[in-house]
Amino acid sequence: MERIILAAAIALLAAGCDARTPPAPEGQPSQAPAPVAQPHPQPTPQPLAQLPAGRTEKVTNDLYEFEYAYPPKAAAIPGLKTLLDKRLATSRAELEKSSKSDQVEANKNGYPYRAHSSGAKWAIVADLPRWLSLSAEMYEYSGGAHGMTFFDALLWDREQNLARTAGDLFISKAALSAAIREPFCAALDKERVKRRGEPVNRQSGDEFDACIDPAEHAVILGSSNGKTFDRIGILVEPYAAGAYAEGTFDITLPVTERIIGSVKPAYKDEFSVR
Missing domain, CATH: 3.90.640 (Actin; Chain A, domain 4)
Structure with missing residues (x-):
């Protein structure tokens, strides 16, 4: 919303007037005007640190569909980000390898190839001073009647800078x-x-x-x-x-x-x- 501030200027007429403070009567202390307290400048609020962006990788082609995502709080921890990026790369490489192999078999045996898929989405479960607890819902489909959902979980130990399981x-x-x-x-x-x-x-x-x-x-x-x-x-x-x-x-x-x-x-x- 735009705000327009109007300032009204007031002209002080000094004709025939003496703006100085008149002298105090003899024997009385001078009545100089009390100094006006100036407000202390307020500190400029510092902007909140911005979390780095999380990562969402999506690939769709004739061979497979791939999706992998993790949130900003995970991306903000270098060691955890590296771990999840490695898992992403491994998952995609394995999907591509199995998809190509199954496509070759389908063509060899004369049946239609159904594109495979793999997905993983990490989410924050709890963010404690020492621990970042995460869970992942995952999905895989390799050409059968239906795909399969499964889960993963990890704890990031900030003190030791390593991943653990709840167990x-x-x-x-x-x-x-x-x-x-x-x-x-x-x-x-x-x-x-x-x-x-x-x-x-x-x-x-x-x-x-x-x-x-x-x-x-x-x-x-x-x-x-x-x-x-x-x-x-x-x-x-x-x-x-x-x-x-x-x-x-x-x-x-x-x-x-x-x-x-x-x-x-x-x-x-x-x-x-x-």
Whole structure:
């Protein structure tokens, strides 16, 4: 919005007037005008540091479709940016190699080649003083009936300047699994019931009714306070806990004393009970 400031000039007429302060009567102190306090200049606000742009790579051709993206906060950490750029390059090279190979086979055997695809999108889960927690939803299609969604996760340790997995902070994968398996499976069954419209019987012998091991899937660490990890998420791909049509499962659990008990001593202070 444009703002127009109008200044009105006031003319002081001095004809026949003496602008000087008249002398004070004898015996009284001079009544010189009190100095007017000048306002201190306000500091100029410094512009906020601008995060570097994240990266989004998209390639579409007759052979394949490729997409890979990560956010600005990841790009702002040189070591993490280098790691993700390497993963991007590796993913694209592998996609191109497999696509060319399958195209040759399709032409050789006289059936139509279907362009392959690969995608990965990284997102921030939590940004703590020491840690940047990220998760990725990925997708691959290699010419079959449908593609496949799967997940990845990592923690960037700012103190050590290296990437870790959530599992690295726990005594062992078995210890993590033991601490979260029962509440995880209870939450998973609730989601299964919503999608199936019928109770889940873990004793049915059906693999899609079983209580799966959460530690075998992508584990992400989250935070509601911006200081410590106080929630833990498990991302489950299709076919792992239900039919393909049921899709993926995203189960979030609050951190409990039992979960903290499965954390390595060096990292216990990074967690809190929610």
